[in-house]
Amino acid sequence: MANTSHRGGDDFAYSTTHIFNLDDTIGSLIFPPSAQAEGWYYFGILGVLLILSYLTSRSFFSYNRTNLNNIYQNVNIKIFFIGWIALISYISYGKDSYLFIFLWNNMPFFSNLRVWGRINIILIPIISWLLAVAYIDFENFISKNININCLIEKILTLSFFYFFILYIQIILFNNKIYDSYWVQYFHIAPKENTFIIFGKISFIVLCILLIFSYMLRNFLNWLLRRYLVVVTLIILTFLSILEIRSGNINIWIWTVQNKPIPLKKELEISLSNHNSFKTPRNYRVGISHNANFSVGIIPTWYFSQYVQFF
Numbered sequence: 001m002a003n004t005s006h007r008g009g010d011d012f013a014y015s016t017t018h019i020f021n022l023d024d025t026i027g028s029l030i031f032p033p034s035a036q037a038e039g040w041y042y043f044g045i046l047g048v049l050l051i052l053s054y055l056t057s058r059s060f061f062s063y064n065r066t067n068l069n070n071i072y073q074n075v076n077i078k079i080f081f082i083g084w085i086a087l088i089s090y091i092s093y094g095k096d097s098y099l100f101i102f103l104w105n106n107m108p109f110f111s112n113l114r115v116w117g118r119i120n121i122i123l124i125p126i127i128s129w130l131l132a133v134a135y136i137d138f139e140n141f142i143s144k145n146i147n148i149n150c151l152i153e154k155i156l157t158l159s160f161f162y163f164f165i166l167y168i169q170i171i172l173f174n175n176k177i178y179d180s181y182w183v184q185y186f187h188i189a190p191k192e193n194t195f196i197i198f199g200k201i202s203f204i205v206l207c208i209l210l211i212f213s214y215m216l217r218n219f220l221n222w223l224l225r226r227y228l229v230v231v232t233l234i235i236l237t238f239l240s241i242l243e244i245r246s247g248n249i250n251i252w253i254w255t256v257q258n259k260p261i262p263l264k265k266e267l268e269i270s271l272s273n274h275n276s277f278k279t280p281r282n283y284r285v286g287i288s289h290n291a292n293f294s295v296g297i298i299p300t301w302y303f304s305q306y307v308q309f310f
Contacts, residue, residue: 009112016094020117039117044243045199054134142213162203198243
């Protein structure tokens with residue numbers, strides 16, 4: 001790596017070229033087109049709503065909780081989850097983060113890396129853990145004999161968070177606040193309003209499940225409530241797959257891959273080489289298949305000696 005331009009470490013400007021900031025964090029959570037794809041971690045509005053519902057749930061609801069769930073209702077546990085996500089996210093902001101600058105100057109080997117938005121991969125285990133806990137909280141809620149006040153409070157909480165998310169989504173969508181990667185590469189994958197549509201579906205499904213479980217609270221015995229939990233798991237899993245598929249699966253499909261594949265043909269390399277001696281070079285980046293050879297370079301992708309020689 002040291003023999004390649006700018007990639008030997010300790011190059012602050014090069015290491016922080018890809019910008020990831022608060023806007024990208026918001027986009028990663030609720031509207032991927034607005035997030036820098038080098039560091040996004042979109043996992044669906046359904047998951048975000050479940051997590052927000054858990055983080056704001058209170059331990060004095062009237063339904064019974066298991067000992068494990070009581071532990072996860074501890075405010076310190078919730079602060080741990082939020083703190084971990086906030087800490088890693090702040091480091092990913094690169095040159096806009098005082099913590100990043102401190103680590104750059106003081107942590108061994110830290111300055112050898114680049115594209116710092118990618119550090120968000122460290123968030124995947126904690127988000128997975130948090131999402132699992134949030135689902136347990138939701139499952140316990142619908143499987144217990146809750147009262148009407150608890151139901152109303154839960155639906156109002158979900159409504160508040162969802163309409164706030166919808167408001168941000170609409171602003172980003174209407175003003176076309178998209179990341180350059182999305183415009184250049186990913187725009188052909190899904191339609192941007194897909195994320196808004198699935199957000200609405202997720203919110204409605206969660207509310208229906210809550211209301212349905214309350215309406216049947218006096219008619220379901222323990223066994224039937226277990227079936228309700230199984231059905232809920234199937235519904236939410238299927239919905240989550242559809243929601244995430246709308247963006248993540250197509251993330252690196254470039255426009256060129258949708259064009260017709262040209263027929264194969266045999267190139268007359270010897271003739272091209274011969275003709276290249278009487279054909280002017282072209283300053284462009286890429287490989288040419290004819291006599292008009294390119295001599296363009298991307299400085300940070302070539303060996304330093306070659307760049308200096310050129």
